[in-house]
Amino acid sequence: MGSEEERIAIEKEKVLMVGAGGIGCELLKTLALTGFKHIHLIDMDTIEVSNLNRQFLFRKSHVGQSKAKVAREAVLKFRPGVDIVAHHGNVKNAEFDIDFFKQFSVVLNGLDNLEARRHVNRLCLAAGVPLVESGTTGYLGQVTVHINGKTECYECQPKPAPKSYPVCTITSTPSKLIHCIVWAKELALAKLFGDKSQANELDVRPSVLADAKADTNEVGNDADFFELRRGESTSQFAGRVFDRIFGYNIETALQNEDTWKARRRPDPLYLDKILPPEEFTAEENGNGEIENPTVSAMVTLGLKNPQKIWDVQENARVFLETIQLFFKRRSKDIGKLVFDKDDQLAVEFVTAAANLRAHSFGIPMQSLFEAKGMAGNIIHAIATTNACIAGLIVLEALKLLTKRTEQCRMTYCVEHPTRKMLLVPVEPAEPNPHCYVCSETPLVLEVNTVTATMRDVIEKVLKRKLGVDSPVIMQGSSLLYETGDDLEEDMAAHYASLLNKSLASYPTPITTGVVLTVEDYHQDFRCSLHVKHRETFDEEKEPDGMLITGDIASVVNTDDTLQPKIVADEDLSNKVENGHGDDDDDDDDMVMFTPETLAGAKRKLEEEESLPVEKRLKIEQLPAMS
The missing domain is CATH 3.40.50.720 (NAD(P)-binding Rossmann-like Domain)
Incomplete structure (x- = not known):
C-alpha cells in the first residue's frame, strides 16, 4: 500500500x-x-x-x-x-x-x-x-x-x-489513608450533604456514624443528628458533628476491647482539645442565600499550598469551615451532593475528614493534592x-x-x-474462545441465594463486573427483570417489587442449577449465568459476597499468550477501593490500562527494519507496569 x-x-x-x-x-x-x-x-x-x-x-x-x-x-x-x-x-x-x-x-x-x-x-x-x-x-x-x-x-x-474493602475495615479498623478517604466520601460527606434516603452499605456497621449505648438526649437519633437544629448556628453544628464522629464514636468503638488486642487503639479527638473555643462557638447563622459552586475553605482560611500537609489544627479548621460554607454558600446542594473531584469544597472536606480520622488511627496524613488524587481517581x-x-x-x-x-x-x-x-x-492475539462477550460462553455465579437479592446481582455483578447498562434477565422463558422508558408502569412496579427479594424466595426459586440469561439490547450483548449456591465468603477477599468464576478465571496465567491484566489506578481511588467507576467525566489520561502480566510472557516482538539479521525476537521477560 x-x-x-x-x-x-x-x-x-x-x-x-x-x-x-x-x-x-x-x-x-x-x-x-x-x-x-x-x-x-x-x-x-x-x-x-x-x-x-x-x-x-x-x-x-x-x-x-x-x-x-x-x-x-x-x-x-x-x-x-x-x-x-x-x-x-x-x-x-x-x-x-x-x-x-x-x-x-x-x-x-x-x-x-x-x-x-x-x-x-x-x-x-x-x-x-x-x-x-x-x-x-x-x-x-x-x-x-x-x-x-x-x-x-x-x-x-x-x-x-474494582477493588473494594470490607465494610468493617472502612468503618471500624482503617489501616491506610485510602480507607479514611473512602469513609470520608461515602459516609461522612453523604451523611451530611448527600441524599439521606439512599441506602448506604457502609451504614450497616454500627461503629462509626451510628448510635451506641449513650444518652439519647445527648446524641440523638442518627437520622436527626446530622441536621441543622432550630436556632443552631452553622459553626455550632459543625462543632457538634466534629465531636460526634471523631470523639464520641471513637470512644464507643474503644469499648470493644477484643477489637484492639492486636491493633493500635485510636485516639478520640475533641474540638476543645485542638482549637481555642472562640474558633468554634461563633453565633452566626448562615441562610444559604449566596450560591457559589467554586467557594473554597482554603481561600477563606489563607491556606495557599495544596501540596502542604496540614497539621491537626489546620485540618480541624478546614473541616469546620467546609461545613459552614456548604450551608452558607452551597445550600442548594445539601441533600443531593455527590462527590466530584472538581468540586473544590467537597475535596477539601474529604481531605480534612480523612486526615483527622487517619490521625486518630495513627495513619500518616496527606496533602490535599495527594488526597484529591486518591479520592478522584487521578x-x-x-x-x-x-x-x-x-x-x-x-x-x-x-x-x-x-x-x-x-x-x-x-x-x-x-x-x-x-x-x-x-x-x-x-502481535495481536487471536479471539479468546472463552470470552463471555465475543464468544458468549457461560459464566458461573457463586452466591448465597438465601441472602442475596436480585438488586445485589444487578448492581454488584451485572453492572459493576460485567459492564451491562440496561439488563434484561430471564430464567428460562420467564422474564425476571427489565428496564426501559417504554416499560408499562404496572410491569415496572412488578419488577421493582421483586428486586429486594432473595434469589431463593423468587416465585421460581433461583438456586444451584438455575441458569439466568442476561441481555442488553443496546449493547447487543448476551450471556448466561449458571447459579451456584454458596454459604459463606471471605470478607477480605470477596467483600461483595458474590463471585464470578468459570471463563473469566480460565483465561488467566496461560504460558503461551500475552495476558494483559488491566489495572487502572484502583489502588488509589474510589473507582477501585469502593467499587465505583461508571462515571465518564474524568480525563481519559487519568486511567491507565497496562499489561502488568507481560512479565514472563513469551511473545513474538517485531523489531525495526534497521536491525541486522533478525526481524523477530523472542521476549522471555518484560517488565511489569504499575
Whole structure:
C-alpha cells in the first residue's frame, strides 16, 4: 500500500473518536493534520481548569463549555476544510446505537474508564467496526487493536473488578489513608450533604456514624443528628458533628476491647482539645442565600499550598469551615451532593475528614493534592505521552483503513531494561474462545441465594463486573427483570417489587442449577449465568459476597499468550477501593490500562527494519507496569 492509497482512504472514510480529553485533543489534532476529512467526536464532559495543562485545544475562557464542541472549533481554526461533527453526550446514550456505529470505518477510543470502554467494545463487535483502544498514565501508555473475528476483543482478557474493602475495615479498623478517604466520601460527606434516603452499605456497621449505648438526649437519633437544629448556628453544628464522629464514636468503638488486642487503639479527638473555643462557638447563622459552586475553605482560611500537609489544627479548621460554607454558600446542594473531584469544597472536606480520622488511627496524613488524587481517581498525566499515543492510534487506523490488518500491532509505551526499547510492539492475539462477550460462553455465579437479592446481582455483578447498562434477565422463558422508558408502569412496579427479594424466595426459586440469561439490547450483548449456591465468603477477599468464576478465571496465567491484566489506578481511588467507576467525566489520561502480566510472557516482538539479521525476537521477560 502506498501513500496515495492512504490519502484516498483517509479522505473518503469516516472515523469516530470517543473522548476529547488528554489523548482526545492530541488525536483530533493529529487526525486533522494527517488528512482525515470526516470525523465524528463524542464526549459528555465539560472543560475544567485542571484540564488546561495538557488538553491544549482548550483555554481558560472555555471552562464550563463542552469539550467536544470546543475541540471541534479549535481544530477548524487551523484545518477549516475538515468535516468534524461534535456530539456532546454520553456514548452510552441510546442515540449512539449499533446503526450509528455502522456508518464508521474505524472507532478510536480515548476514554477514561472501564465501563465506557466495555460498552464501545460491544457496539463495535455488533456493528462489525474495528476498534483502536488507548490509555496513558505518566510516561506509560498503550494502543491496542481489536477486529471482530480476527483479534481478541477488548474484553477477551479479564479486567479485574474494582477493588473494594470490607465494610468493617472502612468503618471500624482503617489501616491506610485510602480507607479514611473512602469513609470520608461515602459516609461522612453523604451523611451530611448527600441524599439521606439512599441506602448506604457502609451504614450497616454500627461503629462509626451510628448510635451506641449513650444518652439519647445527648446524641440523638442518627437520622436527626446530622441536621441543622432550630436556632443552631452553622459553626455550632459543625462543632457538634466534629465531636460526634471523631470523639464520641471513637470512644464507643474503644469499648470493644477484643477489637484492639492486636491493633493500635485510636485516639478520640475533641474540638476543645485542638482549637481555642472562640474558633468554634461563633453565633452566626448562615441562610444559604449566596450560591457559589467554586467557594473554597482554603481561600477563606489563607491556606495557599495544596501540596502542604496540614497539621491537626489546620485540618480541624478546614473541616469546620467546609461545613459552614456548604450551608452558607452551597445550600442548594445539601441533600443531593455527590462527590466530584472538581468540586473544590467537597475535596477539601474529604481531605480534612480523612486526615483527622487517619490521625486518630495513627495513619500518616496527606496533602490535599495527594488526597484529591486518591479520592478522584487521578493519575497525573504527561502531555508528551498523550501525543505519542495519539500518533500510534493514527498509525493503526491507517493500517486498518488500507486493509493492512496483518501489520497491526498492540504497542506498549514502556522502556524494556535489556533491549532499551521505549515502544514495545506486540502481535495481536487471536479471539479468546472463552470470552463471555465475543464468544458468549457461560459464566458461573457463586452466591448465597438465601441472602442475596436480585438488586445485589444487578448492581454488584451485572453492572459493576460485567459492564451491562440496561439488563434484561430471564430464567428460562420467564422474564425476571427489565428496564426501559417504554416499560408499562404496572410491569415496572412488578419488577421493582421483586428486586429486594432473595434469589431463593423468587416465585421460581433461583438456586444451584438455575441458569439466568442476561441481555442488553443496546449493547447487543448476551450471556448466561449458571447459579451456584454458596454459604459463606471471605470478607477480605470477596467483600461483595458474590463471585464470578468459570471463563473469566480460565483465561488467566496461560504460558503461551500475552495476558494483559488491566489495572487502572484502583489502588488509589474510589473507582477501585469502593467499587465505583461508571462515571465518564474524568480525563481519559487519568486511567491507565497496562499489561502488568507481560512479565514472563513469551511473545513474538517485531523489531525495526534497521536491525541486522533478525526481524523477530523472542521476549522471555518484560517488565511489569504499575
